[in-house]
Amino acid sequence: MSDAQHSIGMQQPDSTYRDFIAWSLVGLLPWLLYLQLDQGLPFDQLIFLCLALAAIVMWIFRLTPDFVPGLALILVVTLLDLVPREVAFSGFYSQVFFLVFGIFVLAALLAETSWLGRLEAVLVRRQASFPTRLCAVVCAGVLLTLVVPSPLGRASMVQPLVQRFFRKGRARNNAFLALVHMHGTTLLSTIILTGNPLNFVLLGMLDEQTSSRFEWLGWLQATSVAGMVIAIGFVAALAVFSIATRRQTGAAQTEDVPGSVAVDPVRDWATLGLYTLLLVAILTRSIHQIPLEWIVLSLAMTVFFFAGLTLSTLRQRLDWPTLIFVATVVAWGPMLDHLGLSQWLANQLPVLVPLFAQSLHLGFAVLMAGVFVIRLAVPGAPAFIILATALLPFAEAIGISPWVLGFVILTVSEGFIWPYQHGVFSQTVTALDAERTDYSMPSLIIFNIVFFLLRCLAVFVSIPFWKALHFI
């Protein structure tokens, strides 16, 4: 999840006034909600909704790191005895928590390897052509989506591969590179389970009998059509853009050979071996029947047994804030169930029921439009949590798989058009500006719109497939 990382240390320098207003809203809006619903709901439910709203406002305005509002919420509901401690903190011993922890350890190990450095060295040594370089960036982005569950982390890892190709005065060419970089690392993030922490949050929000259907391969099967549409659309869009910018990209560049990469071949190959083991374990699950989270955790333990990661590296590389964030958020479903609020939330959207009953396509179109509008104001992670919390119980009401609704919300809310909407885009723009690189913002915006529509198209094309899989 890009946003969780993005939020840390990204406070605007002159934000005192904004922060004051935002913190005031954290108190004011829940109070107004309390007054509004005072007579309609039991006290426990009402207080929980007010606290949840306060957390959501904190998320929307990025007042603290993302994990803080979630942790504060479960702390307060426990202190107020609204929800038993076992329910409030259930995220910390859920399967998802261990899955994310294990994946993060493996990703931390991968970040310590020199594979990308080696790739860059090869590209430079062979004076790789522009298309080859692009291909390498896309492939690295997609491959990393398999193993690094953070779009921002992936974008940072791939950054050196594109950095050398930015040229002064070639705004469209640079925009093209930036696009490849951004979307190569983000477009498939919801297609592969391990591509985004919010995927794990969705998995954690599903009940056990549903979530077991969507472990790694099951998830990939369910998203395969959407993935294909996005991949084909991505390649087609790149082809169109590359034709448009061909004249600018012709000249070969003389490049500096990158500084020597610190190489530890044992670590590199061992990491690759671990991922191979993981892949084999995923593919043979029907034989060994061991849940994915225990496999991943075992591999993570193996890393420590063989001294693959030192403590200082672990402190530096492991994304603890996102791990805590996931643990706090997956408890929302059980807490709502415990308080009897799931059904209340599902009943708050009566307008959606006839829409879905009339036509699934219409229902999804309205849903996606709603997600788009909310994403104009709300960052990706909070937007997903708000929408998933409100809408997953609703899936039950209309008799479709909650995963489908969750996936649609996730895929659309991970789309972005303007830099403020996504950490990867804002980081890219900040980096380009810092390097004083010319780039064409209108080109970026236009293609972002295209890719956003591509995500929506992928959902529509997937509907018959999901019907065939008996999800809807």
Place this chain on the structure above:
Amino acid sequence: MRSFFAVAKYLVIALLLLVVARLVASQNSEQTKILVVHSYNIDLAWVNDIDGGIRRALEDTPLKINARTYYMNLRNHPDCNFYKNAAADVRFTIEDWQPDAVILVDDLAQALVGFDQLRLASGADRTAIANVLNGWLAGDRCATPDLSFFHLDDPEKGHIPEIVFAGVNGGVERYGYNHADNVSGIYERKNYAALIETLISLRDAYTGEVAGIMMLNDASPTGQTENLNYALEDWGPFEAVPPVSAITLEDWEAAVADANARNLMLLIANYQNVRDADGHLVAPDFLIAWTEANAKLPVLGVNTRFVADGGMMTVAIAGSEQGTVAMELAIASLADPPVREQRDAKQFLIGMNQSLVRKRDLELPTIYEAFSREIGTFVEIIEQLYVVQGGAGQ
């Protein structure tokens, strides 16, 4: 020398990991996997009672059993498409997890899941059974679809688990179980002797005329099966008039008015799938409270939840027994050699709301009150009172 120890250290670690992996693998291979599939969801007290019974059986067995539970939730979505999707989901779970035995609870799960997992005798006419099931599943919910719609045309060919049924009211011939050699289970056939005894007590306590009895149920598949079984039963000394399957609240109200006009005592078993004029499900507690308030003669429930939903009295099959026996049968079917039995329910529950009994001014045998005092839950106004009476055979 130093590098030798470094390598040796890693070899020792690898060896330790292998030992642990071997331990885990052997633990996994020793486990018996049993999947419990409920037709409905935990919003039904019946389902929770059965789960309680299953847990008790699991605690009592020395075997290592890995049990998973799946709730098809069909009561809340009585439409063909949802039936189909839920069945496909269970099939996926069975294919993926490969349980050794599958316990199927209530009729719909037998049709949607059990029929697919049978080891049928060579002479069985599978297509004929499938056609009957297909029509039964479609009911008035949708036009009878192609056999492939509910996946009735393509039986499981790979791993076939042991099938254990529970909560089945009538026979299991409809599901082809009589032609299969991998089926055992426990019936939920009503304890008719106990029902008739209680009806006699109610008739004797009631001061007005009792012309007979009438069963009233919703139009769900289970409700219709109940009605069918009721029609086949000898209810002497009572005259049993034909049962009613109410689709709507209007049907239900008309049936109660009809029973009042004809001085019939109502028997009610299934009432969760009655819809109002807008097509919404009528809340069960509202329906039963309304029925209790508007029925002239005493109403007897045949459902564990009946008294909690506002009824006066119920005589129902114990869900916990269904769960316990189903799990015991599943374990027995996996023994070497396998033991496959079909048993009848032996335990039933009596529920009674004392305040409603008094409201109707009925003098019932003190045994009911004695039971409740025995377990120390007797209060003047009681919402829910169940007493287990063991060993009362059919």
